[in-house]
Amino acid sequence: MTFDALQARITECRRCPRLVAWREQVAVEKRAAFRDETYWGRPVPAFGDPSARVLVVGLAPAAHGANRTGRMFTGDRSGDWLYRALHRAGFANQAESTGCDDGLRLDDVLITAAVRCAPPANKPTTEERDRCASWLHEELDMSTRVRVIVVLGNFGYVQTLRVLAKRDLPVPRPRVRFGHGVEVPINGGPTLLCSYHPSQQNTFTGKLTEEMFDAIWSRARVLAEGGAPTLTP
Numbered sequence: 001m002t003f004d005a006l007q008a009r010i011t012e013c014r015r016c017p018r019l020v021a022w023r024e025q026v027a028v029e030k031r032a033a034f035r036d037e038t039y040w041g042r043p044v045p046a047f048g049d050p051s052a053r054v055l056v057v058g059l060a061p062a063a064h065g066a067n068r069t070g071r072m073f074t075g076d077r078s079g080d081w082l083y084r085a086l087h088r089a090g091f092a093n094q095a096e097s098t099g100c101d102d103g104l105r106l107d108d109v110l111i112t113a114a115v116r117c118a119p120p121a122n123k124p125t126t127e128e129r130d131r132c133a134s135w136l137h138e139e140l141d142m143s144t145r146v147r148v149i150v151v152l153g154n155f156g157y158v159q160t161l162r163v164l165a166k167r168d169l170p171v172p173r174p175r176v177r178f179g180h181g182v183e184v185p186i187n188g189g190p191t192l193l194c195s196y197h198p199s200q201q202n203t204f205t206g207k208l209t210e211e212m213f214d215a216i217w218s219r220a221r222v223l224a225e226g227g228a229p230t231l232t233p
Contacts, residue, residue: 003142006135007045010116015131019117019124026063026118040070043116046139047072048106053147053224054091055190056082057136057156059197060115060124067118071100072111081198081213082111082152089217108224110146112139114159129159136163148223149190150216153197154178164189180212181219191223 014020027041044061061067065076073079074097083104086092091109096102115124115132124132140146140163151157157178165171169189176184184192195208195216202208 003050006138006142010045010135011042013043013116013135016117016128019115019119019128022120023061023063023067023118026067030068031064034064034068037068039068041067042070044070044072044113045116046110046112047074048110049108050110050142051145052106052108052110052143053145054109054220055139055143055146055149056109056111056152057149057160058111058113058152059155060113060122061118062122063118069099071097072113073097074099074104077200077203078198081203081208081210085198085210085213085217088214089221091217091221110139110143112136114156133159133163133166136160137167140167146190148193148220150193150195150220152195153199156197157192157194160192180208181215183219183223193220193223 024041027039030037030039044066058073061072062076062078065079066072066074069075073082079097083092083097084095086106086109087095091107093105093107094103097104114136115129116135119128149160151160161171161175164186170187172184176182178194180194180196182194186192193216195213196202198208198213
């Protein structure tokens with residue numbers, strides 16, 4: 001199976017009735033500012049370079065962001081922060097991310113999420129999280145060059161550790177506590193690099209600054225280009 005074929009399968013997923021109902025309801029009711037747009041309203045595929053050495057794992061699509069545009073971290077303020085930072089770090093050809101036809105390209109970075117459908121209140125259930133895990137497993141099967149996984153927020157961090165543990169990689173026990181800039185090397189696998197999520201809750205309050213975020217991507221490049229071990233399926 002090709003990477004594109006996998007992403008096509010993901011966009012057809014209907015495993016979680018609550019998420020299916022919510023994402024489709026949002027796509028019909030819309031936000032007033034986007035009332036003339038056609039919402040995606042489906043699971044959101046990964047976006048970026050399939051042969052990337054840097055994998056980014058977020059939480060889930062935003063209801064009026066990726067659930068509207070059909071592309072990870074596109075169409076909301078979290079995405080504005082992310083793609084500006086990736087552009088400054090040389091991972092993106094432009095700083096703007098407005099829609100799938102805006103010309104944005106990523107180099108050596110692939111962006112995915114722990115949950116692929118927009119959840120109500122941005123909070124997936126445990127069952128929804130677990131049902132969605134197989135998609136990340138399949139992406140990792142194909143992402144054999146990944147050397148560093150940047151996890152945006154604690155939810156993505158914990159889920160990534162769960163997935164890696166099920167791949168029989170030696171995840172540290174007890175779990176290393178999440179924190180901005182924390183690194184968790186996995187013997188025989190990637191290095192996890194933790195970052196606060198670029199949500200408005202974090203960026204508006206100053207919990208995450210542009211300088212802090214830039215430091216993550218500078219470090220990700222060093223890990224990707226250095227001696228970090230590669231991911232084994």
